Each structure stands twice: as structure tokens, then as C-alpha cells.
Amino acid sequence: xxxxxxxxxxxxxxxxxxxxxxxxxxxxxxxxxxxxxxxxxxxxxxxxxxxxxxxxxxxxxxxxxxxxxxxxxxxxxxxxxxxxxxxxxxxxxxxxxxxxxxxxxxxxxxxxxxxxxxxxxxxxxxxxxxxxxxxxxxxxxxxxxxxxxxxxxxxxxxxxxxxxxxxxxxxxxxxxxxxxxxxxxxxxxxxxxxxxxxxxxxxxxxxxxxxxxxxxxxxxxxxxxxxxxxxxxxxxxxxx
Numbered sequence: 728x729x730x731x732x733x734x735x736x737x738x739x740x741x742x743x744x745x746x747x748x749x750x751x752x753x754x755x756x757x758x759x760x761x762x763x764x765x766x767x768x769x770x771x772x773x774x775x776x777x778x779x780x781x782x783x784x785x786x787x788x789x790x791x792x793x794x795x796x797x798x799x800x801x802x803x804x805x806x807x808x809x810x811x812x813x814x815x816x817x818x819x820x821x822x823x824x825x826x827x828x829x830x831x832x833x834x835x836x837x838x839x840x841x842x843x844x845x846x847x848x849x850x851x852x853x854x855x856x857x858x859x860x861x862x863x864x865x866x867x868x869x870x871x872x873x874x875x876x877x878x879x880x881x882x883x884x885x886x887x888x889x890x891x892x893x894x895x896x897x898x899x900x901x902x903x904x905x906x907x908x909x910x911x912x913x914x915x916x917x918x919x920x921x922x923x924x925x926x927x928x929x930x931x932x933x934x935x936x937x938x939x940x941x942x943x944x945x946x947x948x949x950x951x952x953x954x955x956x957x958x959x960x961x962x963x964x965x966x967x
Contacts, residue, residue, distance in 0.1 A: 766795035806835035902940035910953025911961035
């Protein structure tokens with residue numbers, strides 16, 4: 728089946744069918760000389776396998792994709808596959824491994840002068856450092872990610888970095904700051920890019936301590952202040 732058909736099925740969340748279709752597409756690509764297309768198909772297959780929690784298949788696909796990208800002289804492609812392995816490790820609670828993958832991906836992105844990829848790895852690195860309670864490293868990663876995303880004008884990335892900074896503030900007991908930063912990500916609604924339900928639930932869980940640390944009036948006030956911030960002001964506030 729053509730890769731675009733597999734992608735269409737994936738968009739409908741029929742992941743078992745999507746994975747089967749990507750496997751068929753992969754078999755077709757292997758018969759052709761376009762190795763980069765094979766690597767991209769492997770990466771897409773890994774995305775679907777990860778969504779199904781078929782981590783073993785995703786790992787195998789990503790290792791092969793990384794090797795093909797590297798041999799074909801596509802360091803950014805390899806970096807994306809390495810970064811995805813970090814996502815898989817993090818989902819399974821292997822935080823040390825996830826951090827190693829994100830750091831490897833970041834080095835590869837920087838070597839390729841891929842600023843967008845670098846910012847994405849930095850945001851992911853911030854998440855795992857926060858979970859490891861390495862707050863200084865998390866702050867540095869989020870700060871640089873936000874700066875790069877802002878310079879690139881990539882609002883989804885900015886929202887991602889702000890949400891991470893909000894979780895970091897909550898973990899450090901800065902309740903009002905956490906709620907202001909989280910409220911500032913209303914930009915997701917403005918650009919029609921809401922968080923997936925699982926990620927939104929995790930964000931709400933991380934912010935629960937911030938709400939509990941303040942009175943109801945204080946919490947509502949902090950949220951209102953964050954909601955009133957412009958994009959530029961939200962970024963400036965986070966970078967302080």
C-alpha cells in the first residue's frame with residue numbers, strides 16, 4: 728500500500744491497520760534503490776508502533792532508520808530517529824536512557840546546523856531533566872529551546888517550551904509562576920493546536936501542586952494574569 732494511504736489511516740487513529748500498511752509500504756521501498764525513502768518509512772512505522780506501545784518494533788525500526796540516514800549523509804534524519812528513541816525510553820520510565828538519546832540527538836542536530844531539531848531536542852531534554860529533578864539543567868534546556876523557537880517564530884514549539892517551564896516552576900514550588908506560564912499557552916487554541924488528551928492530562932497533573940499551593944483567589948488571579956500576556960510578554964516572563 729502507498730505510504731500516503733498508510734498515513735491517512737494513521738490520521739484516523741486506526742493504528743493496527745496503519746502499522747500493517749506501513750509494513751507493506753516498507754517491503755515495497757526495500758525493493759527500490761531509494762534508501763532515504765526506506766528510512767523515512769521506517770521512522771513513520773516507528774511512530775505508529777510507539778502509539779500502539781509496540782516499543783520493540785519501534786526500536787528496531789528506528790535503529791535501522793538511524794543507520795540508513797547516517798550512511799546516506801542525512802544527519803538531521805538520523806537525529807530525529809535518535810530523538811524518537813528518547814521518547815520511547817521516556818514513555819517506559821527509563822529516564823537515564825531517554826536523556827542520553829536526547830543529548831545524542833541534540834549533538835547531531837547542532838552538527839547539522841538544524842535549529843528547529845535542536846530546539847525540539849532541548850524541549851524534550853528539559854522534560855526528562857525535570858522528571859529527574861535536575862532543575863538547573865531543565866531550566867537551561869527550556870530557556871534555550873524557547874529562545875530558538877521564538878527566533879524561528881514557531882508557536883507550537885514556544886507553547887511546548889512554556890508548558891515545560893510551567894511544570895518546572897510547579898516542581899520548584901513556584902505556584903503563581905507555574906499557573907501564569909501555563910495560562911499563557913492559550914496560544915494553542917489560537918493556532919488550532921491543542922495538546923493530545925494524554926499530554927493535557929499529564930500537564931494538568933503536574934500543575935495540581937501549583938493550584939494547591941495557592942488560595943482559590945490567588946490561583947485564579949495568576950491564571951488570569953497569564954492569560955492576558957501577549958506572546959512576546961509570555962516569552963520574556965519565562966526567560967526571566
